[in-house]
Amino acid sequence: MAAKIFIDGEHGTTGLQIRTRMAGRRDVELLSIPEAERRNAALREDMLNSADIAILCLPDDASKEAVKMVAGNNKVRIIDTSTAFRVAPDWAYGFAEMDKAQGEKIRSARYVANPGCYPTGAIGLIRPLRAAGILPDGYPVTVNAVSGYTGGGKQLIAQMEDKAHPEHLAANNFLYGLTLKHKHVPEMTIHGLLDRAPLFAPSVGRFAQGMIVQLPLFLEDLAGGHQSLESVHAALDTHYAGQSIVSVVPLEESAGLARIDAEELVGQDTMKLYVFGTPGGAHVNLVAVLDNLGKGASGAAVQNMDLMLSA
Numbered sequence: 001m002a003a004k005i006f007i008d009g010e011h012g013t014t015g016l017q018i019r020t021r022m023a024g025r026r027d028v029e030l031l032s033i034p035e036a037e038r039r040n041a042a043l044r045e046d047m048l049n050s051a052d053i054a055i056l057c058l059p060d061d062a063s064k065e066a067v068k069m070v071a072g073n074n075k076v077r078i079i080d081t082s083t084a085f086r087v088a089p090d091w092a093y094g095f096a097e098m099d100k101a102q103g104e105k106i107r108s109a110r111y112v113a114n115p116g117c118y119p120t121g122a123i124g125l126i127r128p129l130r131a132a133g134i135l136p137d138g139y140p141v142t143v144n145a146v147s148g149y150t151g152g153g154k155q156l157i158a159q160m161e162d163k164a165h166p167e168h169l170a171a172n173n174f175l176y177g178l179t180l181k182h183k184h185v186p187e188m189t190i191h192g193l194l195d196r197a198p199l200f201a202p203s204v205g206r207f208a209q210g211m212i213v214q215l216p217l218f219l220e221d222l223a224g225g226h227q228s229l230e231s232v233h234a235a236l237d238t239h240y241a242g243q244s245i246v247s248v249v250p251l252e253e254s255a256g257l258a259r260i261d262a263e264e265l266v267g268q269d270t271m272k273l274y275v276f277g278t279p280g281g282a283h284v285n286l287v288a289v290l291d292n293l294g295k296g297a298s299g300a301a302v303q304n305m306d307l308m309l310s311a
């Protein structure tokens with residue numbers, strides 16, 4: 001029998017892209033609410049409680065309310081795409097490739113927190129190096145990133161695309177999060193296994209989807225025996241061996257590149273990791289490229305749903 005899936009927030013940016021990815025699938029039956037009724041709490045509660053898996057594509061507060069609506073119903077499993085539960089101890093973090101044991105945790109979980117788009121890139125780069133003891137305690141990690149503007153949901157899309165919007169944004173590229181208190185920092189710290197919060201500097205470009213996350217490192221401050229471009233690359237390559245969602249670009253290939261396109265993986269649910277620098281040099285720049293709505297949100301939610309359905 002087809003599994004019943006309800007996407008709460010199905011008419012928003014993340015929800016719509018999950019729906020697109022489900023189109024044509026016979027193993028799932030989508031429960032749906034007409035767009036005009038999207039904020040009808042009674043209807044949503046009914047749908048949430050009729051689902052085998054509910055995927056929440058809502059702001060944090062609405063996600064918390066939705067979770068309360070199914071609290072007494074052990075049959076319903078939840079994937080939440082908001083920031084609300086990403087560091088909650090009783091939720092499985094929905095990034096299967098970050099750790100060998102994570103896929104099994106997601107498969108058997110009742111509650112799965114889908115990662116944020118920036119943290120997917122940052123944790124994808126940081127965690128293998130922390131787990132292998134290469135990035136030492138106290139290292140001052142900085143994460144610099146650029147996102148397509150769909151990362152800000154319907155509101156930012158309207159501000160970027162609609163010239164008549166009262167808060168129209170004309171900039172082609174802007175920095176934000178200037179207080180350095182972005183909501184993704186706790187998630188990067190905890191799931192990146194860091195003992196010191198990273199300094200995170202995000203930005204947005206005038207392109208709809210796509211993302212680059214950069215982690216520049218000083219090689220002399222890494223653990224002994226790992227202070228080379230080749231060693232850092234080998235650690236990432238070993239960590240991601242045997243799966244097809246996160247790939248580590250060979251050093252010979254990245255050495256021949258003059259530039260990286262933030263839109264490289266638009267429409268795909270994979271992530272590419274690059275290691276840049278010069279052999280024998282002092283620095284490396286680790287770079288993750290992904291689609292903020294692919295592996296950064298909707299694609300990851302479908303990957304998590306598939307893992308849960310395989311239980």
Ligand SMILES: NC(=O)C1=CN([C@@H]2O[C@H](COP(=O)(O)OP(=O)(O)OC[C@H]3O[C@@H](n4cnc5c(N)ncnc54)[C@H](OP(=O)(O)O)[C@@H]3O)[C@@H](O)[C@H]2O)C=CC1
Pocket residue numbers: 008009010011012013014015038039040056057058059060062081082083115116117150151152153154155292293296297
């Ligand atoms: N966009 C992205 O790249 C990413 C988004 N996320 C997260 O995914 C979640 C959804 O974001 P996104 O799709 O971008 O946002 P959108 O604003 O595009 O969509 C949110 C949807 O939720 C609806 N909604 C808002 N409040 C309520 C409520 N109280 N009850 C019912 N429905 C409600 C909105 O309706 P209405 O139109 O009436 O406001 C809208 O349809 C957020 O938590 C976001 O942080 C995570 C990773 C990446």
Ligand SMILES: CC(=O)N[C@@H](CCC(=O)OP(=O)(O)O)C(=O)O
Pocket residue numbers: 081082083115116117118147148149150151152153156184202204
């Ligand atoms: C460009 C932009 O505004 N991006 C969003 C993050 C997008 C994302 O990862 O969503 P979550 O909020 O669910 O973590 C921001 O910085 O708040």
